[in-house]
Amino acid sequence: MSRKNTAAAQKSVAIQNLGCSKNLIDGERILALFASNGFSVASDASLADIIIVNTCAFIKEAKEEAIDTVLEMGGLKKSGRCKALIVSGCFSERYRGAVKKEFPEVDVWAGVDDWGEILSSLIRDGLGDGGAVSPSMQGGLGDDTGDNVGFKRVLSEPLSTQHIKIAEGCSHKCSFCVIPSIRGKFKSRSVDSIIQEADWLYGQGARELILVAQDTSFYGRDIGANLVKLLESLLKSTDFPWIRMMYLHPQFVSDGLLSLIAAEPRLCRYFDIPLQHISDAILASMNRSPLSRGIYKLIERIRTAVGGAALRTSFIIGFPGETEKEFGELKNFIQFAKFDKLGVFPFSPEEGTQAYAMRPRPKANTVQRRCDELMSIQQEISREILEAKVGIDTEVIIDRISDDPDFNYEARTRADAPEVDGRVFVSSGDFEAGRITTVKIIGASDYDLYA
Ligand code: SF4
Numbered sequence: 001m002s003r004k005n006t007a008a009a010q011k012s013v014a015i016q017n018l019g020c021s022k023n024l025i026d027g028e029r030i031l032a033l034f035a036s037n038g039f040s041v042a043s044d045a046s047l048a049d050i051i052i053v054n055t056c057a058f059i060k061e062a063k064e065e066a067i068d069t070v071l072e073m074g075g076l077k078k079s080g081r082c083k084a085l086i087v088s089g090c091f092s093e094r095y096r097g098a099v100k101k102e103f104p105e106v107d108v109w110a111g112v113d114d115w116g117e118i119l120s121s122l123i124r125d126g127l128g129d130g131g132a133v134s135p136s137m138q139g140g141l142g143d144d145t146g147d148n149v150g151f152k153r154v155l156s157e158p159l160s161t162q163h164i165k166i167a168e169g170c171s172h173k174c175s176f177c178v179i180p181s182i183r184g185k186f187k188s189r190s191v192d193s194i195i196q197e198a199d200w201l202y203g204q205g206a207r208e209l210i211l212v213a214q215d216t217s218f219y220g221r222d223i224g225a226n227l228v229k230l231l232e233s234l235l236k237s238t239d240f241p242w243i244r245m246m247y248l249h250p251q252f253v254s255d256g257l258l259s260l261i262a263a264e265p266r267l268c269r270y271f272d273i274p275l276q277h278i279s280d281a282i283l284a285s286m287n288r289s290p291l292s293r294g295i296y297k298l299i300e301r302i303r304t305a306v307g308g309a310a311l312r313t314s315f316i317i318g319f320p321g322e323t324e325k326e327f328g329e330l331k332n333f334i335q336f337a338k339f340d341k342l343g344v345f346p347f348s349p350e351e352g353t354q355a356y357a358m359r360p361r362p363k364a365n366t367v368q369r370r371c372d373e374l375m376s377i378q379q380e381i382s383r384e385i386l387e388a389k390v391g392i393d394t395e396v397i398i399d400r401i402s403d404d405p406d407f408n409y410e411a412r413t414r415a416d417a418p419e420v421d422g423r424v425f426v427s428s429g430d431f432e433a434g435r436i437t438t439v440k441i442i443g444a445s446d447y448d449l450y451a
Helices: 005-008 020-037 060-079 090-102 114-122 180-181 191-203 227-237 255-263 279-284 292-303 324-337 364-387
Strands: 012-018 049-056 084-089 159-164 208-212 242-245 270-272 310-317 341-346 392-401 409-413 424-426 437-441
Touching: 012 020, 020 049, 020 084, 020 159, 020 208, 049 060, 049 090, 060 084, 060 090, 060 310, 060 364, 084 090, 084 392, 090 180, 114 159, 114 324, 159 191, 180 208, 191 227, 227 242, 242 270, 255 292, 310 324, 310 364, 341 364
Parallel strands: 012 049, 049 084, 159 208, 208 242, 270 310, 310 341
Antiparallel strands: 392 409, 392 437, 409 424
C-alpha cells in the first residue's frame, strides 16, 4: 500500500488513562501499537474515531471514575466523531463479564492480551488503514511485561521525567488487595529490555527515570536477578542523573540496596514504602509483614545507612478491627517516624478479597475523622521538615513553566516524586524543562517550597 493511500484512510485514536503510573505506561504502549498500525494519535477525544478508556479498579473511587469516564466518552459517539469505544485495563479485566449489558455504548471490553484481535477487527470494520496488523501485535501486549513487543510507547508525561515498568503482577497476598487476581503473579522484565527502554527514554529527553512495579523491591526474584543488580546495570549503561524508585515493600528493602543508594549520587535518596498500618493485629489480618517491630527497625536502618533519606508512605485507615487503640498506635508511629510525605486511604472493601468479609468495620464518619486527624498531624510535620530547608541550596529538576504568574517555574527536589509529592516554585532564571539546577530555598508552606 502506498503512503498516500494510508494517509488518506488514516483514522485517529485517543486514550483516557486513569489510575496509576503503571496504567499510564500500559496506555502509552497501547497507543504505540495503534500508531504502528497506521492510526494517528489524537490528544482531544472529541476528534478521535476510536476512544480507549484505560481504567483502574483498585478501590471504590477508581471504579467510580472508570464508570464516569466511560459514560462521558460514550456521549462522544453521539456528539463527537467516535465510531468505537474500547474499555481496557483493570476495570475491564475485573468486571467485563458482569457489566457488558449495562454499557451498550461500549464496543469492546479489552483484556491485556486481546489487542491483536481488536485491531484486526477494527481494520476489518473499516476503522483502520486497511492494512494488515503488524506481526508484533498479534499476541496483544506481548508477555504482559513489555519484553515481546519491545518498549514502544507514545509518551504522554512531560518528557523530562519518565516512569518505567520493571515488572508486572504481584505474588504477595495482602488480604485487602485485588491486584494479584487481576494482574497475576509477579513477572520481572529482563534487565536487557529495561536498559533498552531506559536508554530510549533518555534519547527522548528524559533526565529523571522512575522505576515502578507493584513491588519494585521484589524485582528479579523470578528470573535470578535482583533490584541492586538492575540498578547497577542502569547506572553503568545509561546517563540518567536522577533515578528514583516507587513502591518498595518493607519486607524486601535489603542492606545491599541501602548501601548502593548511600554510595551512588545518581540514585535519589527517596524511599516510597507503603506500610498500610503499624498495629500488629491489623498487619496480621492484612497478611502483611514485617510487623511493627520490623517496621520501626526498617526506619532506623534506612536513616542510619542513608543520610538525608526522604521517606514516603501510605496507610489504610478503617481496616476491619481498627479500634481507637490501633488508631492510637498509628498516630504515635507517625509522630515518631516523621515521614517526609504521607498518604492516607479509607479502607475500600473489594469483592473477591479476604478482607471483604472481615468485620467489624469502623463507621464511615469515624474513618473520615481518623484520616483527617492523621493528615493534620502530618501537615505540621511536613511544614517543620520543609521550613528546615529554607536558606539551603538544593538541586531541583525543572518540570514546567508555572501556571502561577508569581513564579517562573515549577520544579521538584530529589525528595519529591511527580504528582504525589510537593513542588518547588522558582521565581527566577531561564530554564528549559528537564534542566537540573541548584536553587536557594527562600520559603516553605505546608507541602511546597519556594526558591
Ligand atoms: S504488595 Fe500487597 S497491596 Fe501491593 S499489589 Fe501486592 S498484594 Fe496488592
